[in-house]
Amino acid sequence: MVTKVKSADLSGIYAYPVEVEVDLSGGLPAFNIVGLPDASVRESRDRIRSAIKNSRFDFPKSRITVNLAPADLKKESSRLDIAIALGIVLEQGNIKLNFPLDNCLFIGELSLDGKIRGVTGVLSTALFCKEKGLKLFVPEVNFCEAVSVKGVEIYPYTSLLDLISILTGEKEDNELPECSESLGEENYQVLLEDIKGHVQAKRALIIACAGGHNMLMYGPPGSGKTMLAKAIPSILPDMTNKEQIETTMIYSAGGRLKEKGLIKIRPFRSPHHTISHVGLVGGGSKLLPGEVSYAHNGVLFLDEFPEFSRKTLEVLRQPMEDGVITITRATGSVQFPAKFMLVAAMNPCPCGYYGSKEKECVCTPTKILNYRSKVSGPILDRIDLIVNVPQIPIEKMREVKVEGLTSKEAKEIVSKAMDIQFQRNKCLNAYLDAKTLKKVCKLEKDAEDMLIFAANKNSFSSRTYTRVLKIARTIADMEESENIKLHHIAEALQYKLSDFFSENISYD
Ligand SMILES: Nc1ncnc2c1ncn2[C@@H]1O[C@H](COP(=O)(O)OP(=O)(O)OP(=O)(O)O)[C@@H](O)[C@H]1O
Ligand SMILES: [Mg+2]
Secondary structure (H helix, E strand, O other): OEEEEEEEEEEOOEEEEEEEEEEEEOOOOEEEEEOOEOHHHHHHHHHHHHHHHHOOOOOOOOEEEEEEEOOOOOEOOHHHHHHHHHHHHHHOOOOOOOOOHHHEEEOOEEOOOOEEEOOOOHHHHHHHHHHHOOEEEEEHHHHHHHHOOOOOOEEEEOEHHHHHHHHHOOOOOOOOOOOOOOOOHHHOOOOHHHOOOOHHHHHHHHHHHHHOOOEEEEOOOOOOHHHHHHOHHHHOOOOOHHHHHHHHHHHHHOOOOOOOOOOOOOOEEOOOOOOOHHHHHEEOOOOEEOHHHHOOOOEEEEOOHHHOOHHHHHOOHHHHHHOEEEEEEOOEEEEEEOOOEEEEEEOOOOOOOOOOOOOOOOOOHHHHHHHHHOOOHHHHOOOOEEEEOOOOOHHHHHOOOOOOOOHHHHHHHHHHHHHHHHHHHOOOHHHOOHHHHHHHOOEOHHHHHHHHHHHHHOOOOHHHHHHHHHHHHHHHHHOOOOOEOHHHHHHHHHHHHOOHHHOOOOOO
């Protein structure tokens, strides 16, 4: 007879079923695992042997064959440990279960003493069980993550022995761990009302959030660029349940989940400029998500923008267009979600003080131009707003009163503007194609005249023209105005005319 136990492994962030088949046969003692296991699964043989013995069960003295089906997908995780151990214990035929095994799925990594360790990807496994109507047995530490999926029976267990006693009905009152809801609003790192001055930058930030526009801030060191970027999650609308699940699945698959349940706050990721290609987009031998996926539904903040290598930045193009990143390996390809708002920050020159009133810049014009030209063209094309963040005078910093909207007020405006866009374009303004843009941008006569005048005077490229229109559309949406009016165009032009990449460097 063969014992079959259901388990699941991960492909990208999604769970797929693995059936563990265990057979005991005569012959010399041996323990073989077949069905494309990788090194970590093969290593599990030693853990499983010790765990079974230390849980006071007999370890068979015959030939053990474990097959992991489907055999054509590589199994790469230790979360199959418990299903293999359970199969071996049950195949010996000394234990009577009062739980039918065919509608149960088991995941968990064993330690040598038979205790169970937490695993990654529990949320996607729970979603899979919900889809298939299976009961899920998870390590106790992963219980809260699993129960955030409603409509699945979840059984937590602490060791192999504990699991068997649940399955035999010996342990009846399984006490469930308490799961406190993770905090929402109180967890924001920075709120708009924490930032003194910077009225224009804050306004640009709100416009960027409302239309899903990517944004670049430049200014001297310490002027508050990082702080402004950190305020973005507090302005964006609360994540929907679907978004919370998507984001949590990514963190769970990568083993980065700190919350006990779902992640409620939009992520803010700020990778260092020395980050590798794999670190940014994901991959590696274990096929883990990268920073672009950890920023999914949130903000990817690239500080010291020109310091990132061109090659690293080029890979951002696919996720910025498609909202997903595809990683291909010899064994196949996986997709990770990667829909984020890109916010970049940089100094105006290598020393940081070009154009500053506080300190003199010591860079030569050539050095400044070289520094700015390091920013990759194709990525710059996808940035709609460029904003100056000057140093705030000390008197202003000492003022108690903070100018501008609070995060809560801004969030309301952003949410309303987003609703209008989804109803009209089915997407945010930043993602409008040329045809739809033309259709949805009805300009009033004086607004059109101003845009044409500015475009001719400053020799706008068609790309610049489109950007101004998109930003004006977002500003109009924030005011719930159907037509684009003169003051919408005038404000949109401000963010483009200050285009500091085409600026002439001069010291007078
Ligand atoms: N407008 C402001 N309101 C309140 N605090 C501020 C403001 N600007 C700067 N600060 C304070 O200064 C610190 C440094 O600001 P921040 O890190 O945002 O600067 P930065 O522009 O990112 O600098 P760098 O170019 O060196 O990265 C912040 O942690 C904050 O305490
Ligand atoms: Mg900074």
